[in-house]
Structures are given as C-alpha cells and as structure tokens.
Amino acid sequence: EIVLTQSPATLSLSPGERATLSCRASQNVDIYLAWYQQKPGQAPRLLIYDASNRATGIPARFSGTGSGTDFTLTISSLEPEDFAVYYCQQRRNWPLTFGGGTKVEIK
Amino acid sequence: QVQLQQSGPGLVKPSQTLSLTCVISGDSVSSNTVAWNWIRQSPSRGLEWLGRTFYRSKWSDDYAESVKSRITIKPDTTKNQFSLQLNSVTPEDTAVYFCAGGYDSSGSAFDPWGPGTMVTVS
Numbered sequence: 001e002i003v004l005t006q007s008p009a010t011l012s013l014s015p016g017e018r019a020t021l022s023c024r025a026s027q028n029v030d031i032y033l034a035w036y037q038q039k040p041g042q043a044p045r046l047l048i049y050d051a052s053n054r055a056t057g058i059p060a061r062f063s064g065t066g067s068g069t070d071f072t073l074t075i076s077s078l079e080p081e082d083f084a085v086y087y088c089q090q091r092r093n094w095p096l097t098f099g100g101g102t103k104v105e106i107k
Numbered sequence: 108q109v110q111l112q113q114s115g116p117g118l119v120k121p122s123q124t125l126s127l128t129c130v131i132s133g134d135s136v137s138s139n140t141v142a143w144n145w146i147r148q149s150p151s152r153g154l155e156w157l158g159r160t161f162y163r164s165k166w167s168d169d170y171a172e173s174v175k176s177r178i179t180i181k182p183d184t185t186k187n188q189f190s191l192q193l194n195s196v197t198p199e200d201t202a203v204y205f206c207a208g209g210y211d212s213s214g215s216a217f218d219p220w221g222p223g224t225m226v227t228v229s
Contacts, residue, residue: 034216043220050214098154
C-alpha cells in the first residue's frame with residue numbers, strides 16, 4: 001500500500017499570504033495524484049487531478065506541481081474561504097489511498 | 108451537473124449489515140466514462156476508499172483488501188443508483204460514508220461527492 005505523508009500537519013497563515021502544502025508518497029505514483037479541500041461538515045471537494053490539472057470551477061490561485069514521490073499544492077494568496085483541511089490522494093496503485101491532511105488555519 | 112444524494116440508516120447494530128444508497132442525477136449509473144465509489148472517513152482511519160462499481164461493456168467492481176470479504180457495491184439501473192452493503196460490522200466501522208463519482212476525464216479523481224452519512228455501529 002502506498003502511504004502518503006502530508007506536511008505540515010497545520011499551517012497558520014493570514015489572508016493574502018501564500019500557502020505551500022507538501023505530499024510525499026512512499027513509492028512512485030507518477031503524476032497520479034489529486035488534491036482535495038474539506039471544510040467542517042462537508043464532503044471533500046476536488047481541486048487538482050493528475051498532479052497539476054485544476055478541476056472545473058477551481059480558482060487559478062490553486063496550483064499543483066510534482067511527480068514521482070514529491071508533490072506540492074500552492075495557494076498563491078489565501079482567501080477567507082480557503083481555510084480548511086487539504087488532502088492528497090493517489091491512484092497509481094491499489095488500494096487508492098489518501099494522505100492524513102494539512103489544516104490551513106487563520107493566524 | 109452531476110449530483111449525488113445518499114440515504115440509509117445512521118445506526119447499525121454490531122454483526123449486522125450496513126446498507127447505504129447513492130442516487131445519481133445528471134448522469135447514468137451505466138455511463139462508460141465514470142466509476143462509482145464508496146469512501147469513508149473516521150478520526151482513527153482518516154479517509155479510506157472502500158470500493159467501486161463501473162460499466163465498460165460489462166459491469167465490474169474493485170474493493171479494498173481491508174473490507175473485501177465483507178463488502179458489496181451494486182448498481183441499480185432501474186433507479187439510477189448504486190448501493191453499499193458492508194456485512195458483519197463492528198464499532199470500527201463507525202464513520203462518515205461518502206459516495207463519489209470518478210470520471211475518466213478528470214483522472215478518475217473523486218468528483219462529485221455525496222453529502223455523507225454518519226453511520227454509528229452500536
């Protein structure tokens with residue numbers, strides 16, 4: 001099973017700042033990595049698929065990079081609605097697995 | 108716009124069967140460009156993919172090894188929905204259960220999601 005490790009666990013930032021979230025895979029996942037945003041009481045929302053492709057309706061301030069084992073989700077300038085938990089997920093190997101999440105909180 | 112709506116009991120007794128349904132609007136359960144998934148989330152296990160059903164000239168399914176002996180995911184073409192059955196539940200199966208689509212056009216990533224159903228095994 002591929003283990004996805006996200007860091008940091010918590011990121012404390014102010015609106016307008018840049019957020020950089022990391023996801024590291026225990027094995028090569030090529031580009032087959034997605035990013036999701038989850039707010040309390042809601043289902044996750046797809047942001048990025050296949051490492052760098054924004055999902056429909058996702059603002060341009062969200063971007064994804066990486067391949068192999070190291071991936072990054074960047075939020076260029078945090079909006080108030082961006083404070084949430086973010087998860088990565090791989091589809092390279094069975095079973096499909098998720099990371100443990102990074103919480104982006106207001107500083 | 109594809110939307111998913113979930114239904115099913117929020118409380119299940121140990122050793123019994125957990126049954127949930129996900130109704131699809133805006134697409135067909137038989138579409139050959141999407142897979143229909145069940146995912147659960149708990150504080151102890153995080154987000155955990157459970158399995159999927161999909162149609163590509165015939166129906167197929169895939170399941171996580173952790174639940175493979177206890178799980179069935181089935182499509183219902185007459186009601187345009189798919190279901191989850193998890194047998195012999197224990198308190199460790201307590202979680203929020205989500206259904207989700209995975210379209211080929213978006214790398215099979217999970218989108219859209221149902222709203223989630225909190226299921227307690229007690």
